Amino acid sequence: MPIHDQGYQRYKGERFQTGAGWQVIAKAGIRNVLVQRKYLGLMLMAWGPFIVRSVQAYAAANVPQASMLALKPETFRSFLETQAAFVFFFTVFVGAGLIAADRRANALQLYLSKPLSRWEYVAGKMAVLFVLLLAVTFLPAILLLFVQVGFAGNFSFVRANLYLIPAITLYSLAQVVLASMTMLALSSLSKSSRFVAVMYAGLIFFTSALFQAVRGITTKSSFAWLSPGDSLDVLGDAIFRLPLRYDLPVWGAALVVIGLIVGSAVVLERRVRAVEIVS
């Protein structure tokens, strides 16, 4: 008599209801990133500025000669601007293959043959980038605020600048959602991760260069709408109650960011399908 029948067995255990598939995709994606040393290294580097700012907060609170280093509201804006570089690197290295690799391996038809809608698939893929990007933007920025409170020993800075909490949250979200949606849309357009990475880098750098060229010719900075990155900067200035760096109105900057997010959603709606129909 066999000890264990290795034939096909019917499954009698529990099953989760539909709608949780995106979490499976997200968890697997994040796990896949975190087991790779290169991404762990990048994550450690991304937390470098946080450590520098924490030392600054410590020095300002404990060394009288360094009181000029005390954290100001604009420090948080500047901190998130620094983190934009890591947002770019994570978006390019992690995000480029999120859908492109699945398209190359014909995996979309496998995903979508499971109880998983197209938007759940996109949500799962987006959650991978979303979590990683929040880990290098929102998380260190909000922690920095707590560090400031900890070293100062009082809440006076936070009380005086209460808007910083929603400002950090809102700007981090704007950064992360814009980067995630744009990258996912580009990733859905190709089967090559490298090509997608180049397209994304091109989108960021080419549009910025174009804006600077037009600005140089016309001497008007209102053309910042040409560049998503510069439009986001204007939006960030407004969110952190700082003077706008370009003549672009806030609604114009917001329109560019929202337009790109909506445009990316439209691309994803058209491209994420189990069957590619060439008419």
Place this chain on the structure above:
Amino acid sequence: MQPPPPSHDGTPPAAVAPVVELHGVTVIYGRQAALRDVSAVFPGGAIGLLGPNGAGKSTMLKALLAFVTPSAGAMRVLGLDVATSALEIRARLGYMPETDAHIPGMSAVAFVAYCGQLAGLPPADAMQRAHEVLYYVGLGEARYRNVETYSTGMKQRIKLAQALVHDPDLLFLDEPTNGMDPKGRDEMLELIRDLAHNKGVNLIVSSHLLPDIEFTCDHVIVMDKGAVATQGALDAVRGPQGRVFELRVKDGADRMAELLAAAGYDVHDSEEDVMRVFVPGEAGAEPIFKLAAAHGLQVRHLRQSVPTLEDAFARAVGAE
């Protein structure tokens, strides 16, 4: 209509309630109609979807999975409406696609367990099922290898494994033996037959290979040019009682084929100069000899053969 009761006890499914129904389904790609007003009923058990390339078999499966939306018609799978309950249907379905497909960057066991989780299994159960199913499909020893290193035959097997991991009530197998060597093909067909006849899994096998359908299925739906050419139990589709003869004549095969067709016999080519002639009833070979003699044609080879699905297929799609 009530869905058929899930048979989780390993017994063959009750072949009473249909598992799939299509009513007047039309699917159009651009200006090309891939399915034209298709109506069909798939009873439980093993059903073959047979037809040449481009007949609309894969499109039908994709429509049933709600991958493509029909421009007309209604479909029900396991008693559920495809238009409104696609996710509920997919939770009870397993799909083995025709093309090479895998989740990149995963070992076989991680890939199959991942598919199990996507289908709603808890992680621990999904992993246990992944090991079991990989052993069942013959990939037990290779389950820790990256799927990308697999041979074509192994990739076919792992596609079956990912379709089975959540123990579906209905399996869609699209050209399951594509690219497999003869031994692998036989093993795959044995697996499919075992699933359908011993494990209580309803399945639909789409194939252009007649022997595959004959070996694995009880019912067949023959498709041609986006429409159902014929359907029914395998024995019924094989046609009425009669005899099939392999016939070769000297210098006049075309003429003989025309004469036989004019006399009302089904004739189609099987090899270069050999034709297969279906003679209904108990008449035997005598009418063939008489016809040849009457027109001065020499019969060089005449052998009785068993009516196969190929004959029925040829009759259904009008092949010569």
